Amino acid sequence: MQERGRVQNPAIVLQAQNLVKRFGDLVAVDQLSLALEEGECFGLLGPNGAGKSTTLEMLEGILPPTSGEILFDGEPLKGDYRQQIGIQFQATALPEYLSVNDCLTLFSSLYRHTMDSAELVRICRLEALLPQRHSTLSGGQRQRLLLALALLNRPRLLFLDEPTTGLDPQARHNFWQLIRDIRSTGTTILLTTHYMDEAEQLCDRIAIMDHGRVLRQDTPARLIEQEFRARLVSLPADLSLGGQWTRPWVVRNGRQEYHTDDVNQVLTELQRRRVDLTGLNVRRPNLEDLFLKLTGHQLRS
Numbered sequence: 001m002q003e004r005g006r007v008q009n010p011a012i013v014l015q016a017q018n019l020v021k022r023f024g025d026l027v028a029v030d031q032l033s034l035a036l037e038e039g040e041c042f043g044l045l046g047p048n049g050a051g052k053s054t055t056l057e058m059l060e061g062i063l064p065p066t067s068g069e070i071l072f073d074g075e076p077l078k079g080d081y082r083q084q085i086g087i088q089f090q091a092t093a094l095p096e097y098l099s100v101n102d103c104l105t106l107f108s109s110l111y112r113h114t115m116d117s118a119e120l121v122r123i124c125r126l127e128a129l130l131p132q133r134h135s136t137l138s139g140g141q142r143q144r145l146l147l148a149l150a151l152l153n154r155p156r157l158l159f160l161d162e163p164t165t166g167l168d169p170q171a172r173h174n175f176w177q178l179i180r181d182i183r184s185t186g187t188t189i190l191l192t193t194h195y196m197d198e199a200e201q202l203c204d205r206i207a208i209m210d211h212g213r214v215l216r217q218d219t220p221a222r223l224i225e226q227e228f229r230a231r232l233v234s235l236p237a238d239l240s241l242g243g244q245w246t247r248p249w250v251v252r253n254g255r256q257e258y259h260t261d262d263v264n265q266v267l268t269e270l271q272r273r274r275v276d277l278t279g280l281n282v283r284r285p286n287l288e289d290l291f292l293k294l295t296g297h298q299l300r301s
């Protein structure tokens with residue numbers, strides 16, 4: 001794969017405008033608009049049922065929207081769109097006896113232009129697994145094979161639907177590195193995830209969805225900066241804080257939390273009130289905090 005890197009004013013590869021998907025009376029996706037920049041990794045985040053997979057399937061050209069428009073390179077999706085994108089499916093319905101090598105050969109026949117297979121095998125770290133039956137792979141190995149199948153046609157745009165769900169921490173970290181490698185070649189990536197750390201690690205920009213709508217979209221750092229003060233001070237929920245404060249402390253997960261730009265001032269005030277600071281914690285707000293604030297619930301981890 002050739003190193004392309006990110007450009008200063010990236011082109012818009014894929015654009016969705018006012019996408020709506022109804023299933024009977026249910027509005028699964030509601031007036032969703034987003035634009036993917038060439039070379040970025042964009043994350044769709046949301047709780048179960050938020051509409052992420054439905055959105056992805058419409059953007060992949062698999063599911064027709066009820067209304068709205070999808071543009072690839074500024075044009076409505078055409079017949080050769082599938083040749084230019086890669087989709088990492090959750091599973092393959094291939095016969096069990098096929099080896100990893102057989103799977104790669106079989107899928108290669110679906111595309112006009114395919115990637116050099118040795119390069120693909122190297123990128124997805126499949127060398128040692130080529131003769132092995134795909135049905136006997138571990139979770140992490142299976143994800144690498146599914147990723148290789150999605151990359152076979154050297155796609156400009158790669159779709160990953162919850163790519164690391166069910167993987168152990170080691171396999172997740174290895175898979176993240178793979179995604180970073182692919183992104184560094186200039187491939188544009190759209191992924192859905194339930195994992196905040198995954199979004200913070202991998203995504204240049206994210207959209208937070210709930211009830212079919214995008215609540216916010218921007219870089220993780222800017223979103224956090226817009227919604228919160230610089231630091232979050234917390235203490236055990238059952239501790240008395242010595243009466244009224246200018247702003248309320250918010251109770252969550254057995255802690256009472258206070259957002260502030262001036263940690264020293266909060267600590268001085270707590271000491272003045274003779275509050276026991278043994279259980280004190282000070283940290284930066286993260287995407288999990290943002291998600292909770294916007295949706296009122298935590299993301300499944």
Ligand SMILES: Nc1ncnc2c1ncn2[C@@H]1O[C@H](COP(=O)(O)OP(=O)(O)OP(=O)(O)O)[C@@H](O)[C@H]1O
Pocket residue numbers: 023026028046047048049050051052053054055
């Ligand atoms: N084919 C369908 N027919 C009817 N309802 C559907 C269909 N597909 C999805 N839905 C509904 O649309 C809503 C959005 O589902 P979707 O799978 O897009 O959410 P999601 O954010 O991907 O959730 P998860 O994180 O659980 O995968 C849900 O209420 C779901 O039940």
